[in-house]
Amino acid sequence: MKALRDALTLKRPGQTMKLGDLRLSDLMRLLRADDAPAPEYRPEDPPALPEAYQRLSVQDCRIRLRELQREAAQRCANGRCGSAESREWAGLASHYRMALVLLAGIDGEIEELALRDWREMPPPERDAIRRQIRALRSCLLPLRALALRT
Secondary structure, eight states, X not given: OHHHHHHHBOSSTTOBXXXXXXXXXXXXXXXXXXXXXXXXXXXXXXXXXXXXXXXXXXHHHHHHHHHHXXXXXXHHHTTSSSSHHHHHHHHSOHHHHHHHHHHTTOOSXXXXXXXXXXXXXXXXXXXXXXXXXXXXXXXXXXXXXXXXXX
């Protein structure tokens, strides 16, 4: 493509030639000038699992994956949020937060409660909201027809 780029640039800086000004034979010659063979693709076998991972049960794998997920979420936060939960709560729209606070049965001014940071909530309130999110996820995930755009 360098040959084509050079051909389209005129002697005067800032001006370029249009592709329509080139004859087809010239364009094809310029395109062939940069034909480099593609590197040969040789798929490699994936490396064998370390011995420690080969003996893990499904449950142990799930536990390990959860640990890795928490660790990755903390690294991705870069100190902006205390945890992945704080980041997700901050990313929710306020009307969804208000609905969750209402469903969790938390007493008080719903708008003010929904605007609080995740870390500002006491653990019982956080647990109630988590329970509602899990219940909603299990109820709403199977819905397909109601989610269609008509």
